[in-house]
Amino acid sequence: MKHIQQLFDRKKYLQSFILIVSLVMIATSAIAFPANATGIYQIPKVTPGASPWVIDQSEVLSRINESTISSNLEKLAKQTGNEVRIVTIRRLDYGETPESFTKGLFKKWFPTPEAQANQTLLVIDTLSSGTAIQTGDKTKSLLTDDIASSVVNETILAPLKQDEKYNQAFLDASSRLIAVLSGEPDPGPPQIVTNVSTERTFKTAEETDTNNATIWVVGFLIAATIIPMATYYLYVR
Numbered sequence: 001m002k003h004i005q006q007l008f009d010r011k012k013y014l015q016s017f018i019l020i021v022s023l024v025m026i027a028t029s030a031i032a033f034p035a036n037a038t039g040i041y042q043i044p045k046v047t048p049g050a051s052p053w054v055i056d057q058s059e060v061l062s063r064i065n066e067s068t069i070s071s072n073l074e075k076l077a078k079q080t081g082n083e084v085r086i087v088t089i090r091r092l093d094y095g096e097t098p099e100s101f102t103k104g105l106f107k108k109w110f111p112t113p114e115a116q117a118n119q120t121l122l123v124i125d126t127l128s129s130g131t132a133i134q135t136g137d138k139t140k141s142l143l144t145d146d147i148a149s150s151v152v153n154e155t156i157l158a159p160l161k162q163d164e165k166y167n168q169a170f171l172d173a174s175s176r177l178i179a180v181l182s183g184e185p186d187p188g189p190p191q192i193v194t195n196v197s198t199e200r201t202f203k204t205a206e207e208t209d210t211n212n213a214t215i216w217v218v219g220f221l222i223a224a225t226i227i228p229m230a231t232y233y234l235y236v237r
Contacts, residue, residue, distance in 0.1 A: 038089040039096075040104045046085065048115060049077060058088040058126040060166035069174045082139060082181040084120040085109075086170060091127040098123060098130035106134040113137065120177065124156065126166070131156050143180050151176060154189035 116136040159165035
């Protein structure tokens with residue numbers, strides 16, 4: 001009887017332990033999930049005219065491409081005074097949109113119209129591929145709203161629809177922004193090449209005539225073989 005009571009007590013203890021561990025895991029996951037979201041004040045502050053030019057919190061860019069883009073954007077800033085910064089985040093806070101996040105970060109980094117004048121900020125949320133761009137007043141004379149919209153909706157999204165090519169997306173976007181903000185003609189969005197089969201699914205007139213001729217020849221040969229044999233057979237009978 002005592003042995004049974006001990007087993008019963010151990011079973012209750014084990015059940016209580018499993019329940020406590022489960023509750024701890026649920027609570028931990030509930031706390032950790034929102035922590036994965038990125039808020040405006042989690043992005044480090046930048047100084048106008050200085051790096052970083054690329055803040056890749058999602059870690060979707062290779063180091064070589066990140067270095068190349070940063071170098072090109074720094075060169076643009078030195079030559080023209082127009083500055084571009086690219087930010088990637090893993091996911092947005094609840095209720096936040098790419099547009100509201102980008103506007104908020106832009107205002108945090110550059111609080112006055114004078115500080116914002118020659119600035120451009122491009123942000124992408126890699127969880128949803130949500131992308132937004134914010135520009136200063138002077139920048140808009142070169143980077144118009146139509147071009148900015150095309151950069152977000154075409155230059156960025158086209159490579160992302162092809163196996164999430166983030167490196168290609170940001171290389172294309174940075175090259176286009178640099179060209180436009182340097183006063184060069186807008187190169188436009190990348191050309192989407194669709195592989196279309198050009199193989200014919202029909203026969204030409206020559207092929208049709210050749211096939212008909214072949215059928216007639218084969219028919220004559222069969223007739224020339226069978227008719228004499230049939231005639232001979234009837235004659236013998």
